Amino acid sequence: MKKAPIQGMIEIEFPSEDIAKVVYESVIIEDRTVPYRRTKTKLELEGKKIRIEFTAEDNSALRGTLNSYLRWIKVAMDAVEL
Amino acid sequence: MKKAPIQGMIEIEFPSEDIAKVVYESVIIEDRTVPYRRTKTKLELEGKKIRIEFTAEDNSALRGTLNSYLRWIKVAMDAVEL
């Protein structure tokens, strides 16, 4: 199965810097719980924005990682707005 | 649920320009006809790379769209590499 390496970036703008910070910190914690992953990710907080840069070995590796990240962010967002 | 608009880009590098072209021409038909679901996408072919640019109203809109696009790209790659 020839590899098709994937790299990219996702930037999410949150309603406020506080919310962005809370989400960022919770995602960082989640990210550490994942042992080895075939996708390298870099997370940055810039004011109201979170930037995720990633390089994945292939399609399925990326999908797994993106789905986890987006799920963690959703959970964090839901929690912040309670 | 306050909205957190997301924008970003994914770039996939394929083993050859021919393969990238086949995958692109297979997926672009869906990109053009899939009903709008709160995510705007732009698909581009550049040599061996396919770029997907996207802006999504929120997290779940993005997840749905990314999953569809990555699924189409996967299945096109599988067919090419039979």
Add this chain to the structure above:
Amino acid sequence: MIALGIEGTAHTLGIGITTEDKVLANIFDTLTTEKGGIHPKEAAEHHAKLLKPLLRRALQEAGVKIEDVNVIVFSQGPGLGPALRVVATAARALALRYSKPIVGVNHCIAHVEVSKLYGDVRDPVGLYVSGGNTQVIALKGGRYRVFGETLDIGIGNAIDTFARELGIGFPGGPKIEKLAQKGEKYIELPYAVKGMDLSFSGILTEVVRKYKSGKYRIEDLAYSFQETAFAALVEVTERALAHTGKDEVVLVGGVAANNRLREMLKAMAEDRGAKFYVPPYDLCRDNGAMIAYTGLKMFKAGIRFKIEETTVKQKFRTDEVEVTWS
């Protein structure tokens, strides 16, 4: 000539390889959901995951290399959008990568057309009964016309829902059939014909209500459900036979496995001096061979699809297709 067909309108991914008169391979894998119901995204994931392994196995079993295939055929609709899109994208990639022509096929038409492969039938009235679809179709004026169809749920879906209420698992068809064989008393249920068409939600609600009343044996309820629902199917099929003057009837779709339905339909056909045929079950249920077979006929009749024309059609009407093949 050799055609490779991909079926993926609902929960079944099917890869079929056929010539004009023979099935070389017919492999399928159905997404099993414990409680039934429609799962478009899961079906799309299922098809995307299994496409390559099934394609390889089908080619191997047929002793054919992809380069030997003359036309790539895919189920263009009707069906579940996400599932259709996966199959259409794969078909395009195959056609483009190996420079093969591509043809999109209507799922319901393929069900009836494939009865001509092994059956001694030329121009039948088709009763197509499956999980999601229930329609009586026949050729008239160069198109497959719908002479009667369900206005709400497919008969297979109604049977599966009834079985789920009884708590006897999914798919319900074979189980309801077994129960019905032990039925003795007929219990009145609302008739399922509505004008020219059919409607199964009424009979389903009523039989579930009677079951919950606890006053009836489930064998009798299963028996009565089949007798009432199948009588309606036979009536609408008979009307199409009379209307078209045709003398062949085929029963297709997953529900064609039911022996009682076959018995009732056969009796009606014989009363009218018409031939009755049911294809082998692997060509009745959703499968890729019916797609390949029909697509090959279309291809040989000169039908060509540009890549731009291979968009999916979730609500693909049976009478949209001009039948220029025979």
